[in-house]
Amino acid sequence: MKSTAAYGSWPSPVDAALAAAHDGRPEYLGAVGDELWWTAPRPVEGGRRALVRRRADGTEEGVLPAPWNVRSRVIEYGGRPWAAVARPAGGPLAVFCHFADQRLYAYEPDALPGAEPRPLTPVSAVGGGLRWVDPVIRPDRGEVWCVLEEFTGPAPTDVRRVLVAVPLDGSAAEDRSAVRELSDGRHRFVTGPRLSPDGRRVVWIAWDHPRMPWDGTEVMLAEVAPDGTFHGARTVAGGPSESIPQVDWDGAGRLLLASDRTGWWNLYRAEVDAAGTVGEPVALCPRAEEFGGPLWKIGLNWFTPLDNGLIAVVHGKGTTALGILDPERGALVDAHGPWTEWASTLAAHGTRVVGLAAGPRSAYELVELDTRTGRSRVVGAAHSDAIDPAHYPEPRVRTFTGPGGREIHAQVYPPHHPEFAGPEDELPPYVIWAHGGPTGHAPLVLDLEITYFTSRGIGVAEVNYGGSTGYGREYRERLREQWGVVDVEDCAAVARALAAEGTADPARRAVRGGSAGGWTTAASLVATDVYACGTIIYPILDLRGWATDETHDFESEYLYGLIGPVDQVPARYKERSPIEHVDRVTTPFLLLQGLDDVICPPAQAERFLARTAGRGVPHAYLAFEGEGHGFRRADTMVRALEAELSLYAHVFGVSRTDVPALEYRT
Template structure:
């Protein structure tokens, strides 16, 4: 029998420390001969990313602290490592070390510590590297080809990006001139170069301000000359209104690419010589996603001509596509979301997947047998899984009858239930991006609330990915309108159907979700309180010189050109709408955030000073955009729960009481 207790007051074994210890996911899986390598988060080690090795016999080791495999190119980073097999001495790995952003070489079977391949620059943010590709037979000593991001001044937008070649002998470790530039810097943004099987051509993706990569990109194709540089670079496919987030060569020299020219990211095959393009599986599903990091991949060709591909509408699965028939055979298993990374070893496909009952883990599909198995970072239940939430995938109706996609996580406990005469509090979660997606996976931060009797609704508001370009484009010029309306519509619908207490609704989000939370609190009367995490609060400041280069002109599409609609920037900004703010709020901010800097929070707080609005502002040294340290995540989660407990009238003594100032 379940005992009856007030919603929000239930005991739970899922505490903040447990949720923090399971934060993050493996990334960037890759094959190096018969080994597999990937990166994994280490929240207890100041949030570093460990580089993990799985040998052929199944043993797993990692490059130990202080090594931190993480790139800062475009601030969100990208693929930070690559590897190759050698005839002697075991594999050779190259990786980007977060602390100095230098590229290092590492022979895991040798006696040496990792040694630097690239120099340090004192200009601006220095030299940064991402999406490396090893070419041991090029140049006198072998080379690694990467994206080079080079600062030319102190401002965050004083930089250039090219594809460059770094010698593997370490001769460029103290000499910038030893780095060969393969491409010119005609484009503001580039990905790493995919080299054709015959070694004669390179293909990569490029785009320019003010477009973001989900707006429009170009596939560049160039000849590789005898001197090892690129010649006759030309735009092959793509354009201002066509997003191509990935390209790959097939074994016979055809070019595979994902494009949303149909209104959905579908797969195509092109012949670079004849200029022909064929759709391989054109249907209303996404076979790719937004290129937030350099070097993501959603598909990978196999040696037998088939293509391993991630696809779906909303949630994703792994399938094997026959390019000759267009048929896709999907993997069997419980996974509902696959990370944007795939690797191939012979007939095996390796990816990273999660489900509502399991965190992200390394999954192998043997295409010869159809069998799957977990081979790395296996999910382990640290508590009784009966405390996990039980989500429902919902489609709500918004203004004008538009569809709004969401995942609803009602309060859930195996041994507690709420009183018959009480409706539960609910928190609406707005994801970041805003060109992003809330995935249907086990998240112990959500379970932290639902197991205590507080519901959570993750809203994939208009502008989210996973539902086609038209759904994504709903946010064009409408940021701060559509996202706010869609979140409010979901909250209102849950209240109207008797699933949520209309007087105990909250909103929370980080980054762009922090913007939506703040805009919701200052522009609607739906919520009783809100949590605002490393947010954007002042569009005019953020759209000029208060963010990094990658997103410095993002608002041109989300809001409109600043020179043409300055009033829109001013009127939508929460910092200029605090007269509509009457409810308690909590702001959580990293002190070293280059994307959403603390100055925006400080100006916002100055406008509410002395207004009698209960609020708290917690800052965390050493944290950037996205919290990675266990102690930070524990503090932030407990503070958030305390805010809801105080606002909703819930008695909780198991977390420190958040001091709310007025």
Template sequence: MVSTTPYGAWRSPIHAELAASHDSRPEFVGAVGDEVWWVAPRPLEDGRMTLVRRRADGVEESALAAPWNVRSRLFEYGGMPWAAVPRESGGPLVVFAHFADQRLYAWEPDDPAGAPPRPLTPVSAVGGGLRWADPVLPPGRGEVWCVLEEFTGEGPTDLRRVLAAVPLDGSAADDRDAVRELTDDRHRFLTGPRLSPDGRRAAWIAWDHPRMSWEGTELKVAEVGEDGPFAGIRTVLGGPDEAVAQVEWAADGSLLAVTDRTGWWNLHRVDVATGACVDLCRREEEFGGALWRPGTRWFAPLDNGLVAVVHGRGAMVLGILDPETGELVDAAGPWTEWNATVSASGSRVVGVAASPRTAYEVVELDTGTGRARVVGARHVDPVDPAYYPEPLIRTFTGPDGREIHAHVYPPHSPDHLAPADELPPFVVWAHGGPTGRSPQVLDLEIAYFTSRGIGVAQVNYGGSTGYGRAYRDRLRGRWGIVDVEDCAAVAEALADEGTADRARLAIRGGSAGGWTTAASLVATDLYACGTIAYPVLDLMGWLDGGTHDLESHYLEYLVGPFAEVPDRYRDRSPLTRADRIAVPFLLLQGLEDPVCPPRQSEGLVEAVAGRGVPHAYLTFEGEGHGFRRADSVVRSLEAELSLYAQTFGIDVPGVPALELAK
């Protein structure tokens, strides 16, 4: 029976424990012969990442038991942490990075004796040690090639990166000198090498401070000898204002790369000798994205010359491209969002996809028949789908008439209606990155709120990827302005049209979204409260060794060179304007966060102490940048709901009250 109940007080079967236990997404999928392997989170097992194996007979199993944790710390955000090759006998050979010590391990899962993984690389006591990612296993060489990140001191930027070859016989397990370096360390950032079909050439992507990978990168090609470093290294594509996001060799030996030289990440064929390139499917769509983690794959060449591509404007879907004709045919099926992790084997393509009604699943496409099917991590509804929200794709108008893309999730429940004269509270969600994008997929954390009568609006503010280079460059020099304005424009529009209650608007975000949330609270009186998670709050602190190496110069793009615009760093930092915060807020922080260290959050707590602003500061032992453990997600979700209940005057049953200090 449907009851009339105020917004926010609706009872829901989607409790915090349920949302936390389903807070998982398969990633880094790969075809290993007739098998499919991928990395899967285990939030109920202290947030570790495991390898999942789907055998040729369809049996799916967690291949590595606890405490193995398949996750690299390269760039602090990680990268492809494993590689595997099928063998004629003995089953596959697997190499992976273990999070606890960051060593590479070799493992034979079908070993009759059940031998555990054996280490391939040594432990270093210097700084963050040795870290490895984006591995490949070149045929017949007895080595694994990958990116090596090696700390040379105790500081977060005291390090070097090279491409390196590690022997598979274990001879480097206690001997750093046994690791063969394939390149020098002249470039600050690298992706793993891609080997040509004939084994004679390698290709990879490199870039340097102060650029981030979506600003400008270089596509490198070199000759591969029997031993020793790569020879004849040269740049064949890219530069300071052109971002190459991925490179692969096709079966015929041609070089394929995604580059944004047209203003959109399109797929090109590159002439290795001259650097000339041909756009294989010129569209105002993205065939790539922001390269945060090496090993991210938006396309995969097939043996027959076709190319599997993830592409779109906003939402990304899987298609098969004929590079000779430019014809692009999208895969059939209910999935509306495909992740940048595709792999091809023979005529099969495997990837990870989701929709507004399903969470992320491992999907296989048979390009011969056109049939797509779920082969792993199959979505199972944990509750009646009637409790899922019904998202709306919206485009709003911001300052200067600019477009702002957003997904709006109105409150929804089969059990409740609100009083006819009441408008719902709404929470604006600001994604991280800030070069990220909020996909339109089933998210039980969103459903946790919408099924209780609280709306959610995900804003893909200027700076987001998925809408071309000009859209993401809106944030250049204007971080803390464009993102704040765009979120406010969406909130204002929802209130003006009667979709949301203007008096009950909130904003929340983590990482860069935490910055946008905090900056919004100090710049506008639009929001009644906010939830700030593992945020950037003090730009000056970032300049002074306050973050990791990858983003240590990012502010030159987002804010401007400090030497030229020093006042911006002070004036835009929420920490220096904390006296302008006049509404309740919740601050969430992982104590092991190397990207946004706790001292940023601690500074905000000190700045508002005793000022009469209701607030709560919750910290999480063992959590880094983003929460992986189920108990952390539960605690943070319930605290966030309690903040909204207290601020909006809602009686929420069954949720622990958040204690707010003043």
């Protein structure tokens, strides 16, 4: 028999420290001989990313001690920050980017005991300096090929990106001129090089402002001369309205690429003849599903070819699966297991493929699929229950109806506790979660931050509003020139539907989100009367400022597609910006901001607060030193999560003594 207590007042074993300790997930898998390597979050170690290896005997250990932080800042969101190769003697050779100074380092973890990583690249005092990502080690040439992001002036847009070769002997550690440039810099953005099996050709992806990589990209192909220089670089696939987020080679020297030319990211193969002419790409498994995703980070991969000619693919609609594709027959067989989300990183070794997978009752873990037997098993970063799984929420995948009858996808997490239930005459409060991006997706996976609320009696609904990925290009482009309209309407439609069906208390609904989700939250408080309060996390609040000089280069022209060209529709920028309409905000809110955020800078939050002051609306502001875009430190996440719960307790009329009370301004 469950005890009865008011929604929001239930005791919970999930405190903020526990949720923070389990925040983040592994990234950037790779096979190094018989070992698997990846990066892993360390919130309690200042938020650093550790490089971890799983030896052949199954033991896991860190490659580098603290404070080494394996993370790149290229396009600010980074990308693949490491590469390693096995060697016959001396153990593996690794190359990685260290977050603190963004230099590339070489490291031999099994060489001399106590040996330190040695720098391969110099430091620059110009603007954001020199940054590196998506490395490929070329032992035969004594080089590492990668992307260089080089700032040429003080502004965030004073930057160029090229493919380069960095000497492994350290001769470029203090000498920028020793870094050999491979591409000509004609494109604003590039991904790392992918060398053909015979070493004669190389491909990469490129695009330019104002397009984002999910709008349109080009596949570039060049010949590789014996001296390692690139010649005859040309576009062989893609274009302004075709997004290709990944390209690679199969064992026979044919191009493999993911393209959304039909409205869905599907996998294609193209023949390359002896003269380097690329044939028309042929779909290998045409489906109304996604076999790719948004290229927010450099070096993501949704497919990888295997030695036996098969191709491992991450695919799906809404949720994703790991499948093995036979390209000759078009047959696709999926791995069995409880996982509903596979990350955009795969590693192949022999006939086995390893990915990162999670589900509603498990966090991301390394899962290996043996293509010979069809069996899958967890081989690394294994999920372990920090609490009794009886406290985990039971999500419901829902499709709601929005304005004009459009579909809205969401995951609804009702309040859940094995020992408590709410009064029969009371409906629970709900928080609508708007994901970031906005070209992003809320995955169906276990998240202890969600459990933090649901186990206390507060429901959560994650909305994959129009503009989200995972449902095809048409769904993704619902947000074109409609940001601040469609996302706001879709979140409000879900909130209203939950109340209308008797799931949520109509008087106790909140909205929250970070980054683009912070924008949607602020815009929702301005444009609707649906919510009793909101949590705005490192948001965009002033479109004109963000479109000019208040963000980084990668997204500096993102608003051309989301809002429209600023010089053509200036009134739209003013009308949509929450900062222009603080008088419409009538409900309490919490604003959380990292003071080192260069993507959504604190200046916007501070201007918003200045205009809010004295209007009588209770609000609280927490700013965190040492935090950028996305909180990574455990102490920050604890304070932020407890503050959010304190806001809801105050507004929803719930008594809680387990979190500090917020100090409100008016």
